[in-house]
Amino acid sequence: MHLRSSPVFAALLLMLQAVVAQAQTPTAYPIKPVRFVSPFPPGGPTDLLSRPVGAKLQETLGQPFVIDYRAGASGTIGADHVAKSAPDGYTLLVITASFNTAPSTQPALPYDTLKDFVGVSPLARGHTVLIANPRMPAHNTKALVALAKAQPGKLTYASSGAGGVVHLGMEQFKLATGINLLHVPYKGVGPAQQEVIAGFVDMMFIGVSPSIGQIKAGKVRAIAIASPQRSAALPDVPTIAEMGYPKFEIASNYGIMAPAATPRAVVSRLNGALEKILAHADIKKSYAAFGVDPWWEISERFTAWIAEDVARWGAVAKAIHYQPGN
Numbered sequence: 001m002h003l004r005s006s007p008v009f010a011a012l013l014l015m016l017q018a019v020v021a022q023a024q025t026p027t028a029y030p031i032k033p034v035r036f037v038s039p040f041p042p043g044g045p046t047d048l049l050s051r052p053v054g055a056k057l058q059e060t061l062g063q064p065f066v067i068d069y070r071a072g073a074s075g076t077i078g079a080d081h082v083a084k085s086a087p088d089g090y091t092l093l094v095i096t097a098s099f100n101t102a103p104s105t106q107p108a109l110p111y112d113t114l115k116d117f118v119g120v121s122p123l124a125r126g127h128t129v130l131i132a133n134p135r136m137p138a139h140n141t142k143a144l145v146a147l148a149k150a151q152p153g154k155l156t157y158a159s160s161g162a163g164g165v166v167h168l169g170m171e172q173f174k175l176a177t178g179i180n181l182l183h184v185p186y187k188g189v190g191p192a193q194q195e196v197i198a199g200f201v202d203m204m205f206i207g208v209s210p211s212i213g214q215i216k217a218g219k220v221r222a223i224a225i226a227s228p229q230r231s232a233a234l235p236d237v238p239t240i241a242e243m244g245y246p247k248f249e250i251a252s253n254y255g256i257m258a259p260a261a262t263p264r265a266v267v268s269r270l271n272g273a274l275e276k277i278l279a280h281a282d283i284k285k286s287y288a289a290f291g292v293d294p295w296w297e298i299s300e301r302f303t304a305w306i307a308e309d310v311a312r313w314g315a316v317a318k319a320i321h322y323q324p325g326n
Contacts, residue, residue, distance in 0.1 A: 035066055049124055074102065093258070095257055121275070125227070127208040129207075157205075193211060279296070
């Protein structure tokens with residue numbers, strides 16, 4: 001009897017097919033390396049926050065999680081690559097707040113932010129601070145608002161570029177307080193902060209992490225925290241909400257997205273692993289050094305939060321009649 005026609009061979013073949021099928025199911029995920037697509041260059045926040053998490057995911061899930069840099073167009077090149085990748089959980093996107101502002105500020109995006117992605121989990125919340133040149137007489141939010149109202153259109157603010165969170169955040173602040181400030185855009189947070197230090201521009205919103213050294217050195221003054229809670233790095237600086245504007249918030253948030261059709265079981269497996277990893281003491285210590293707090297949510301809540309934040313920034317852009325480049 002030929003081997004291929006024997007019952008033993010048939011049984012072995014069925015067993016092999018079952019093993020292969022099991023290896024390809026979401027419950028066996030991952031069976032090969034996973035890519036974290038960073039839409040910004042090496043050394044930035046997406047890099048520094050995803051690397052330690054990737055190392056812990058490798059320990060937990062048994063496969064390498066590697067960084068794939070696809071920078072350009074304010075993060076949209078990397079996002080578009082992930083949106084068009086196979087929805088199998090092996091290509092993930094690390095996002096910053098610019099992911100949520102892009103639908104309102106960048107015309108004709110090559111992807112749909114809300115339809116082409118599903119949230120895997122947030123990674124971190126970063127604190128944002130309003131800084132000013134020390135020569136500006138205002139030392140707190142109320143004094144700044146009073147000064148700006150007394151000199152409408154004369155005080156200036158820097159941003160890292162038109163349409164970004166720093167720009168829209170200040171426009172949101174103007175709407176909330178009824179003041180008029182002049183926008184001076186720069187190509188990046190670093191150059192913008194240097195101009196505030198030099199006194200060429202009066203103020204700006206910036207993450208606590210890139211500004212803490214300048215604040216402690218007295219090169220800039222911390223006016224207020226724009227995040228919902230005070231920053232542990234600047235515990236004596238009140239929030240803007242505490243100063244009479246309770247609904248005001250700008251936070252530098254980070255997270256992980258996957259293509260929309262990624263199997264639910266894969267997303268859940270990643271989300272469950274991240275829940276444990278983000279509670280790990282090593283990650284808390286690493287993130288604290290960077291000035292952010294670990295943040296985990298179930299996938300559904302994170303996806304819903306993305307939609308809410310997109311709508312919030314869209315409302316700001318609409319209120320100021322935003323046009324690209326203004």
